[in-house]
Amino acid sequence: MRPELTSSSPSPTDRRLSALVRHLASASPLMESQTAISFSATASFHGESVFSHVVRAPEDPILGVTVAYNKDPSPVKLNLGVGAYRTEEGKPLVLNVVRKAEQMLVNDRSRVKEYLPIVGLAEFNKLSAKLIFGADSPAIRENRVTTVQCLSGTGSLRVGAEFLARHYHQRTIYIPQPTWGNHPKIFTLSGLSVKTYRYYDPATRGLNFQGLLEDLGSAPSGAIVLLHACAHNPTGVDPTLQQWEQIRRLMRSKALLPFFDSAYQGFASGNLDADAQSVRMFVADGGECFVAQSYAKNMGLYGERVGALSVVCKTADVASRVESQLKLVIRPMFSNPPIHGASIVATILKDRNMYNDWTIELKAMADRIISMRQELFDALRARGTPGDWSHIIKQIGMFTFTGLNSEQVAFMTREYHIYMTSDGRISMAGLSSKTVPHLADAIHAAVTRMS
Amino acid sequence: MAIRRAMSGRLTARTEVLGVRSMSSWWRGMEPAPKDPILGVTEAFLADPNPEKVNVGVGAYRDDNGKPVVLECVREAERRIAGNLKMEYLPMGGSVKVVEETLKLAYGENSELIKDRRIAAVQALSGTGACRLFADFQKRFRPDSQIYIPVPTWANHHNIWRDAQVPQKTYHYYHPESRGLDFATMMDDIKNAPNGSFFLLHACAHNPTGVDPSEEQWREISHQFKVKGHFAFFDMAYQGFASGDPEKDAKSIRIFLEDGHYIGIAQSYAKNMGLYGQRVGCLSVLCEDEKQAVAVKSQLQQLARPMYSNPPLHGALIVSTILGDPDLKKLWLKEVKVMADRIIGMRTALQGNLEKLGSPLSWTHITNQIGMFCYSGLTPEQVDRLTSEFHIYMTRNGRISMAGVTTGNVEYLASAIHEVTKSA
Numbered sequence: 001m002r003p004e005l006t007s008s009s010p011s012p013t014d015r016r017l018s019a020l021v022r023h024l025a026s027a028s029p030l031m032e033s034q035t036a037i038s039f040s041a042t043a044s045f046h047g048e049s050v051f052s053h054v055v056r057a058p059e060d061p062i063l064g065v066t067v068a069y070n071k072d073p074s075p076v077k078l079n080l081g082v083g084a085y086r087t088e089e090g091k092p093l094v095l096n097v098v099r100k101a102e103q104m105l106v107n108d109r110s111r112v113k114e115y116l117p118i119v120g121l122a123e124f125n126k127l128s129a130k131l132i133f134g135a136d137s138p139a140i141r142e143n144r145v146t147t148v149q150c151l152s153g154t155g156s157l158r159v160g161a162e163f164l165a166r167h168y169h170q171r172t173i174y175i176p177q178p179t180w181g182n183h184p185k186i187f188t189l190s191g192l193s194v195k196t197y198r199y200y201d202p203a204t205r206g207l208n209f210q211g212l213l214e215d216l217g218s219a220p221s222g223a224i225v226l227l228h229a230c231a232h233n234p235t236g237v238d239p240t241l242q243q244w245e246q247i248r249r250l251m252r253s254k255a256l257l258p259f260f261d262s263a264y265q266g267f268a269s270g271n272l273d274a275d276a277q278s279v280r281m282f283v284a285d286g287g288e289c290f291v292a293q294s295y296a297k298n299m300g301l302y303g304e305r306v307g308a309l310s311v312v313c314k315t316a317d318v319a320s321r322v323e324s325q326l327k328l329v330i331r332p333m334f335s336n337p338p339i340h341g342a343s344i345v346a347t348i349l350k351d352r353n354m355y356n357d358w359t360i361e362l363k364a365m366a367d368r369i370i371s372m373r374q375e376l377f378d379a380l381r382a383r384g385t386p387g388d389w390s391h392i393i394k395q396i397g398m399f400t401f402t403g404l405n406s407e408q409v410a411f412m413t414r415e416y417h418i419y420m421t422s423d424g425r426i427s428m429a430g431l432s433s434k435t436v437p438h439l440a441d442a443i444h445a446a447v448t449r450m451s
Numbered sequence: 452m453a454i455r456r457a458m459s460g461r462l463t464a465r466t467e468v469l470g471v472r473s474m475s476s477w478w479r480g481m482e483p484a485p486k487d488p489i490l491g492v493t494e495a496f497l498a499d500p501n502p503e504k505v506n507v508g509v510g511a512y513r514d515d516n517g518k519p520v521v522l523e524c525v526r527e528a529e530r531r532i533a534g535n536l537k538m539e540y541l542p543m544g545g546s547v548k549v550v551e552e553t554l555k556l557a558y559g560e561n562s563e564l565i566k567d568r569r570i571a572a573v574q575a576l577s578g579t580g581a582c583r584l585f586a587d588f589q590k591r592f593r594p595d596s597q598i599y600i601p602v603p604t605w606a607n608h609h610n611i612w613r614d615a616q617v618p619q620k621t622y623h624y625y626h627p628e629s630r631g632l633d634f635a636t637m638m639d640d641i642k643n644a645p646n647g648s649f650f651l652l653h654a655c656a657h658n659p660t661g662v663d664p665s666e667e668q669w670r671e672i673s674h675q676f677k678v679k680g681h682f683a684f685f686d687m688a689y690q691g692f693a694s695g696d697p698e699k700d701a702k703s704i705r706i707f708l709e710d711g712h713y714i715g716i717a718q719s720y721a722k723n724m725g726l727y728g729q730r731v732g733c734l735s736v737l738c739e740d741e742k743q744a745v746a747v748k749s750q751l752q753q754l755a756r757p758m759y760s761n762p763p764l765h766g767a768l769i770v771s772t773i774l775g776d777p778d779l780k781k782l783w784l785k786e787v788k789v790m791a792d793r794i795i796g797m798r799t800a801l802q803g804n805l806e807k808l809g810s811p812l813s814w815t816h817i818t819n820q821i822g823m824f825c826y827s828g829l830t831p832e833q834v835d836r837l838t839s840e841f842h843i844y845m846t847r848n849g850r851i852s853m854a855g856v857t858t859g860n861v862e863y864l865a866s867a868i869h870e871v872t873k874s875a
Binding site: 052111112117154162182304322338 | 482483486509519530533534539540577583607611613614727728729730739743746750753758759760762
């Protein structure tokens with residue numbers, strides 16, 4: 001069976017087919033006897049790859065910002081894209097206490113590099129649970145919490161979601177509108193179906209509380225709800241404690257299952273306990289919940305991928321069974337988690353002095369960001385930039401949702417070399433006292449010249 | 452009674468106030484999962500107080516004192532890295548340096564394929580992560596495909612492709628009677644599989660049997676794969692660790708490359724660099740050209756992003772420090788050979804001891820097999836006796852981790868095995 005071939009073969013398919021034909025023509029007699037060979041898409045001869053149909057995936061929008069920034073030769077360029085902390089000098093930061101912990105680990109010749117257990121470093125798990133739930137948490141005392149070490153926040157969310165897709169009766173998760181871009185992908189790939197609930201109100205640049213209550217109120221009983229524990233990404237808009245209490249009541253009355261993403265504990269307000277209030281409220285009522293923790297930002301351990309998934313259960317027996325099932329999710333994904341970052345965290349959390357040193361450095365990072373917010377707000381006011389910019393100081397955490405639209409953002413990039421995501425989100429961590437005036441000028445120009 | 456009523460009254464009131472709908476857990480009916488068979492062995496070993504106990508269960512290298520080893524090249528690399536000024540995110544595809552050096556190991560130092568940028572490759576979470584990424588990729592882009600897995604294989608292979616929702620089939624591999632390769636039936640299975648099937652192959656040091664095809668057999672397998680248009684996915688977890696020579700251990704892969712196959716490879720530094728807990732590995736897929744490699748890599752990253760975003764940094768820094776420094780790399784190769792040689796020496800010793808004891812059985816498979824594991828041929832019942840009577844721990848399929856054998860325990864191990872098999 002030979003396909004019709006024209007003398008000019010413009011299409012890739014034709015070119016591939018000619019390659020196949022040429023290959024077969026020079027093949028051994030053994031091959032020619034294999035009349036079962038067809039030109040079906042599943043057959044792979046060494047002329048064509050079985051993955052030749054794979055198309056290039058779109059660039060990650062957030063990382064694309066840094067790529068563009070790197071290409072720009074302007075001396076006044078500013079990268080306000082990716083959410084990694086920068087010092088006043090615009091440099092990445094390794095915390096002193098982290099460096100100290102790492103040195104201790106390296107110098108300890110008795111340490112080996114064996115596999116961790118599937119659930120990770122036990123000490124790390126216990127300390128992580130204490131950190132988010134509070135050392136005196138009844139759930140911990142009653143052994144109702146299972147904690148497994150995972151690859152930062154992403155990995156914790158993924159393991160939790162895969163578990164839910166397998167063992168939970170409701171396969172729908174509600175995520176806030178907007179949310180971190182990776183959230184929907186994580187849940188979809190885990191086998192959950194993703195719906196949204198209203199969250200951000202562009203008109204006020206604050207929380208659409210009414211919409212949130214309505215949407216969660218109309219969710220089916222038992223649905224999973226993703227909650228940002230603090231410092232909502234990308235908006236920086238958090239519910240007040242009173243609002244959290246209302247959310248809690250509503251969720252418990254409908255048996256909605258809370259899944260907290262805690263990526264900024266201590267980084268938002270500068271106080272670890274304050275930033276954990278939302279989570280602790282839900283644990284205090286005796287109900288169940290999932291919590292994904294990350295140490296990427298608050299310990300500056302970004303690339304070491306340190307995180308934990310905790311599941312708070314009704315009884316110790318259930319917690320132990322849940323843990324055994326979590327292991328079955330983890331083993332075929334990565335077998336056991338990386339040891340280095342977790343060892344650093346455990347070293348710091350269990351030593352009173354190092355823990356204190358950490359809280360001081362953490363507060364310094366949070367304070368710097370809070371002061372950047374104030375400086376930007378003051379700078380816009382000083383310029384008389386039209387609009388209400390108070391959301392800059394009301395929002396919390398690493399990001400500000402400026403409210404700028406994509407044309408204004410493009411203008412700021414073009415004319416002022418400001419690099420940020422097109423949704424108007426800026427990473428406050430990328431600002432310094434020196435660069436705030438430039439950003440304020442850019443925003444002012446964008447708002448007055450392009451509305 | 453009154454107390455119970457009062458309590459339940461309090462509970463109800465509490466429920467109403469807090470809105471917690473029911474007092475029972477969502478996970479009430481959940482079954483506890485079965486223990487992992489391999490890791491469970493070590494747990495049992497650790498719990499045993501007997502001073503004679505021997506752990507030949509899990510596949511982690513031990514020195515002749517039975518102690519885990521951190522290679523000198525690794526310690527030196529860590530000294531250089533400590534105080535590293537950045538802990539920033541790696542790219543989604545991991546460390547470029549690690550990937551470059553890792554591809555050289557598998558494809559050849561001067562491989563044209565690397566120069567032509569035809570290989571889509573990403574840093575992965577050791578061998579497990581590399582296999583899982585490939586399985587997910589296979590599911591997404593060849594949804595109609597299945598994976599053929601050898602019998603037996605590392606148990607987690609089944610879990611990985613199952614969780615990726617890729618249907619599995621098996622092919623004959625181990626020949627129990629000869630404790631060797633069932634080559635004829637394996638070739639039949641390859642011939643009878645539908646054209647264009649996906650096959651999982653162990654590049655060297657097959658886990659758990661230690662039985663590898665010979666070079667001539669690999670050539671025949673490669674030829675048949677060409678005839679059938681099959682896709683070869685290699686799991687190479689023991690390069691350097693099998694023969695002591697990484698080039699030799701990559702021979703199967705090189706044969707397939709010479710024959711023009713588009714292959715995939717999972718590589719791991721867990722054993723050959725002793726980086727177990729650091730989770731460093733690499734997944735690569737050979738493509739037709741650079742453009743396709745770029746496309747495939749971008750799609751692999753799309754699968755990594757919602758799983759862990761980007762791979763861990765520390766282990767990657769160790770690998771790139773070692774492989775990027777000619778002296779450290781030389782030291783590493785020397786240390787790998789030491790590990791491999793010790794294991795080969797223990798094979799010889801174990802077989803020699805059994806023969807000296809006058810065992811009625813043949814034990815030549817111990818030295819015929821290669822790598823960390825020996826498929827002893829012991830039955831589950833014999834294994835149970837070894838554990839309960841002699842405090843020797845191994846998985847019930849009779850797999851002995853040779854890395855756990857030392858000059859200190861090889862005689863004890865031999866006499867115990869002889870005890871449970873002499874009347875077999």
